[in-house]
Amino acid sequence: MDIRAQVSSVFHLDKCIGCHTCSIACKNLWTDRRGNEYMWWNNVETKPGTGYPTKWENQEKYRGGWERVGTQLRLKQGGKASTIGKIFHNPDLPTMDDYYEPFTFKYADLTNAPAGTDQPTARPISMVSGKPMKIEAGPNWDDDLSGSTVYAANDPGVIELTEEQQQQLFAIEKMVMFHLPRICNHCTNAACVASCPSGAIYKRGEDGIVLINQDKCRGWRMCVSSCPYKKTYYGWATGKSEKCILCYPRQEAGEAPACFHSCVGRIRYLGVLLYDADLIETIAMKEDGELAAAQREMILDPFDPEVIKAAREGGLAEQIIEAAQASPAYKFVKEWGIALPLHPEFRTLPMLFYVPPLLPVLSTENQGTQKIADNFFTSLEQARLPLMYLAGLFAGGNEEEVKAVYRRLIAVRIQRRALSVDDMSDKEVEKAREISGLNSDALDAIFRMTSLTRIKERIVVPPMLREQAIEAGMNPEEYKQGMGFGSRKAPKRRW
Amino acid sequence: MSGNRMYCHCSAVLVFLLFLSSPVAAVTGDAGRGEALFVGKTAFELGGAPCLACHDLSGLGSAVAASFGPDLSNLYTDYGAEGVAGVLESLAFPSMEAIYASRPLTEQERFDLTAFFAKTSEQQAPAAKPLVGLILLGIIIVFAIVALMGLRRLKGVRQPLVDQVRKQRGIKA
Structure with missing residues (x-):
C-alpha cells in the first residue's frame, strides 16, 4: 500500500x-492577462451542448486521454517516439476557433465618436488582431439553450442516443x-504529465495538485492535446502552457480556491482523499463501465486503523489524516457513494467528482397524489434526461452507477418530505431507505451536507x-532568503 | 606530269596527315587504364596520388566530385594532346609539385591518362546536375513529407460543425 493524499473536489450539479x-x-484572479x-x-x-472547446469530449478528434493497447496503457495521441516525431x-x-476568438468592444467610440444622426455604438473587436469581428462563438456559447440545433444536437453524448431518445430530449x-x-x-x-516532453508538469506529492513549472515549460503543447478535458491552455504571450492550479497559493494560506469561495449555489465541496497509488495502473486498465467503481476502491477509509498506520508509515502528517477524516469529498464519493467522476473512460482517474443532477420529474400526467417511492424508482428509465x-458522462456508459446514485438522492428527498410535509407513510420511507442502501442517519447527513453546512x-x-515540504527539498533558511518572491524569471525565449 | 602531280599531292596529304596524326600516333595509351589511374583503381607506379583525390571530371558522378583542384572535364579540349602531355610530365603547379616532384608519372601512365582525357573530351558527358537542383529537390521532398503528415492535422471542429448544420437546413452564413 502506497498511501497518498489528494485535495479532491465534489460539484453538486x-x-x-x-x-x-x-x-x-x-x-x-489568474487569466486576466494578454495572451x-x-x-x-x-x-x-x-x-x-458541445462545451468548450467545441466537442472536447470527442477524443476521435482531439485524441486526449489514454487508450489500452494490449496489456499496456498508452496516450491516445501516441507514445514517446511518436511525440518526438511530431514535436514541431x-x-x-x-x-483558436474551437475555443473562440476572444473579443471586446470598442467602448471609446461611445464617447469619442463625432456627432451624427445615429447613436454611437461599440463595435466588437478581436482581442487578438484588434480588428472589428463578427462574434460567432464564446466559452459559454448557447448557454441555457438546450434545444439548439447546432451545439446541443451535436453533443457527443446526445449523438450516442437513439433517435427516439433524442426526440424525447x-x-x-x-x-x-x-x-x-x-x-x-x-x-x-x-x-498531461505523461505527455510533456520537457518534464515540466508534475503532481505535487503532498496534495496531488497538478502544476506546470513555468521555468521548465518550453511550449511544446503536448499537454494541450493529451488532456482529454482540454484543461491545459497555451498562453501565446508567454509561450508557455498554463492550467488551473487549484488556487494552491490561497490554499496554502488556508483559503478556499477562488471558484469554490465565490460559488453562489454552494455546489462546491473540497477535502482530502487518501488513496492507494499502487492501484493506479491496474484500475486504469479496467473496462469502461467498471472504472467509476474501481476508482472508489482506490480511495481509502481514513478511519480504518490499518490505513492510518500505513499512512503514517508512508510519511503522511497527522494533520493530513485528520483533514481526510473531516473531508466532505470522502463522504460524497465513498461513504454515500453519490458522486461520480466525469468521463472515467478517458482513464486519467480524475479526482473531481460530480453529484449527477436529479432533475425535477414531470408530474403533469398525474394530477392526483402519487406513490412517490414506487413511481420514482420504477420510472427512472423515463427520467427527463436519459x-x-x-x-x-459520469460512468463510462454504466447506467447502474447512475441509477444507484439516483436511488440515494431520491431516498433523501422522500425522507425529508415525510418529515417536513408529513404526507407519506412510514412504509414508503422505509422502502426508499431499503432500495437506496443507506440508513436514516446517512440520508439525513446527505441532506445536511447538501443544504445546511x-x-x-x-x-x-x-x-x-x-x-515540511520545503524542508524536504532545501534548507528553510536558505528558502526564506532566496525564494522570497518565488523564482520569477523572464523566459529566455519569447515569441 | 599528271602522275607526278598526283604523287606530289598524295605525299603532301600524307605529310599533312602524318603531321596531324603524329602526336596521336605517339600516344599509344590505353584510355581504360587511364581511367583506372585517374580514379585510383590502379596506383601510379611511383606512388603519386590519384587525380581524383583533388580533381573532378564530369561523367564520373557526384559521389566522387572532389573540388580541391580545378575540374578536368575540359582539359583535353583546352590544352590539346601536347599540352596535356606536357602538363603531366612536369606537373609544375605549386600544390602538385610537392606531391609529384619525387613521384613523377611514368611515360606509359602519361599516355594512358592523355588517352583517357581525349576519350572523355570526345564523349563530353552531359553536364552533371548542379548541386542547387539537388538541394531544391531535397527541400521539395521534405515539404511534401511534412504536407503529407499535415493531412492528419485537426483542421477545426466548430466551424465545420456549424457549416454542416447550416447546409442541412439551407441557411446561408
Whole structure:
C-alpha cells in the first residue's frame, strides 16, 4: 500500500444555477492577462451542448486521454517516439476557433465618436488582431439553450442516443438541461504529465495538485492535446502552457480556491482523499463501465486503523489524516457513494467528482397524489434526461452507477418530505431507505451536507504544511532568503 | 606530269596527315587504364596520388566530385594532346609539385591518362546536375513529407460543425 493524499473536489450539479461567478472569479484572479484572454481554467457548460472547446469530449478528434493497447496503457495521441516525431507540428491541437476568438468592444467610440444622426455604438473587436469581428462563438456559447440545433444536437453524448431518445430530449415543454462547471480534475493518472516532453508538469506529492513549472515549460503543447478535458491552455504571450492550479497559493494560506469561495449555489465541496497509488495502473486498465467503481476502491477509509498506520508509515502528517477524516469529498464519493467522476473512460482517474443532477420529474400526467417511492424508482428509465446520457458522462456508459446514485438522492428527498410535509407513510420511507442502501442517519447527513453546512464544513482545506515540504527539498533558511518572491524569471525565449 | 602531280599531292596529304596524326600516333595509351589511374583503381607506379583525390571530371558522378583542384572535364579540349602531355610530365603547379616532384608519372601512365582525357573530351558527358537542383529537390521532398503528415492535422471542429448544420437546413452564413 502506497498511501497518498489528494485535495479532491465534489460539484453538486443539482445545485448549480449556471451563473458563471466561479468562471469570473477565476478569470479575474489568474487569466486576466494578454495572451490568456481565451483561457477559462474554470468554465461552466450547458448540457446537452458541445462545451468548450467545441466537442472536447470527442477524443476521435482531439485524441486526449489514454487508450489500452494490449496489456499496456498508452496516450491516445501516441507514445514517446511518436511525440518526438511530431514535436514541431503537433497535429491534434484545437484551433483558436474551437475555443473562440476572444473579443471586446470598442467602448471609446461611445464617447469619442463625432456627432451624427445615429447613436454611437461599440463595435466588437478581436482581442487578438484588434480588428472589428463578427462574434460567432464564446466559452459559454448557447448557454441555457438546450434545444439548439447546432451545439446541443451535436453533443457527443446526445449523438450516442437513439433517435427516439433524442426526440424525447428535445421535445417542446419537456426540454431539459443542466450546467456542468469544469476545472482541472487534478487526475491521479494525468495524461498531461505523461505527455510533456520537457518534464515540466508534475503532481505535487503532498496534495496531488497538478502544476506546470513555468521555468521548465518550453511550449511544446503536448499537454494541450493529451488532456482529454482540454484543461491545459497555451498562453501565446508567454509561450508557455498554463492550467488551473487549484488556487494552491490561497490554499496554502488556508483559503478556499477562488471558484469554490465565490460559488453562489454552494455546489462546491473540497477535502482530502487518501488513496492507494499502487492501484493506479491496474484500475486504469479496467473496462469502461467498471472504472467509476474501481476508482472508489482506490480511495481509502481514513478511519480504518490499518490505513492510518500505513499512512503514517508512508510519511503522511497527522494533520493530513485528520483533514481526510473531516473531508466532505470522502463522504460524497465513498461513504454515500453519490458522486461520480466525469468521463472515467478517458482513464486519467480524475479526482473531481460530480453529484449527477436529479432533475425535477414531470408530474403533469398525474394530477392526483402519487406513490412517490414506487413511481420514482420504477420510472427512472423515463427520467427527463436519459440515463444513458448521464451514464455516458459520469460512468463510462454504466447506467447502474447512475441509477444507484439516483436511488440515494431520491431516498433523501422522500425522507425529508415525510418529515417536513408529513404526507407519506412510514412504509414508503422505509422502502426508499431499503432500495437506496443507506440508513436514516446517512440520508439525513446527505441532506445536511447538501443544504445546511457552512463554508468550513463544505470546504476543508488541509494544512498544506509548506514548512515540511520545503524542508524536504532545501534548507528553510536558505528558502526564506532566496525564494522570497518565488523564482520569477523572464523566459529566455519569447515569441 | 599528271602522275607526278598526283604523287606530289598524295605525299603532301600524307605529310599533312602524318603531321596531324603524329602526336596521336605517339600516344599509344590505353584510355581504360587511364581511367583506372585517374580514379585510383590502379596506383601510379611511383606512388603519386590519384587525380581524383583533388580533381573532378564530369561523367564520373557526384559521389566522387572532389573540388580541391580545378575540374578536368575540359582539359583535353583546352590544352590539346601536347599540352596535356606536357602538363603531366612536369606537373609544375605549386600544390602538385610537392606531391609529384619525387613521384613523377611514368611515360606509359602519361599516355594512358592523355588517352583517357581525349576519350572523355570526345564523349563530353552531359553536364552533371548542379548541386542547387539537388538541394531544391531535397527541400521539395521534405515539404511534401511534412504536407503529407499535415493531412492528419485537426483542421477545426466548430466551424465545420456549424457549416454542416447550416447546409442541412439551407441557411446561408
